[in-house]
Amino acid sequence: MRDPHFEYFIEKFGEATYSMPVSEATLAQWTGKLPPILMTYWREEGWAGYANGRVWTVNPDEYEDIKDAWLEGTPLVNIDNFHVIARSAFGNLYLCGEKMGRSVTTSCLNNEILALKNKLKPKPLHDQDSSIQSFFGSRKPEDFDYPDANGKLLFERAIKKYGPLEPDEMYGFEPALVVGGSATLDNLRRLKLDPHHHILRQFDSPTLPFSNIDFDKFMK
Template structure:
């Protein structure tokens, strides 16, 4: 089902008691990842699943959904959130303050887009991630790389302006300073 993407996991499958609670508003493929790989990171630590219930408040603070329900299922190393909304995967891009549909079928999103180097570099800035990881070290589950000053406040998109920050607090600060993403 998601073989190509699962091959990018940086840890083993969960034991039966380790997966976190999620809403059942997700398609089969995302529920499969929650059940089997919720503790894993993917793509060398760039992408990881999140507890959708724990991320509901931060999502509401930073994003106005097009259609409810809108449930966060993952984050990336730059604090961007991935949500399932209106039968689509949406990227809530924290850095650029935009939301966009990046997939309709989860199997295509995970097995084709998230394994495609062109997509990862052009759309998700994976090379910047590798530079930041080399300079700042690996991230903990509650961290992301954030620009200081924020890009939306005139910051420069260079590795020297990245710092490790607490992801939920970082997103909250962005929402308070610049408003919600629509």
């Protein structure tokens, strides 16, 4: 029987439109580092894409270089070991810390790293399950969409014009928003996720919302 939070997620997003099984060796590798409920999801669901690729659960190992590039030079690297556990069609990466659970998001299109102060708190591993359950259970499909310059969501139009994403692809803008591009359907492209993240990271340092957070307390 599925965890009720994930069952509610499936009610809203539908069954996976892509799935790859996760080996027992990989589950063993991450057990004790990431919340137990996430291991349950991986074992039962695999790494999967939902709602025709709006959101994907992913192998953290395949995203370590991207995650390291985006967190480099930020206080986050000193307070926890973060790993990517999911991503959106538009390149948002959803990070889970070994100490803090699901707590940080990178938005490459907006050149931002997002976190809530009340989420950046160490907690025992089993107590982190709620951060994973909340991430899936509270989301709606439009949460993983992206608005154009007029506020109209792009995902359905992007699929119709450019086709569905492969597991290693995302929708991104050319020219990029960070260098003055416009968020329009005509500027949207299907792009390889890994190189596009690295290209965007080179344009500028991401903005951070935690200027008022005392990160020194996490080092004690």
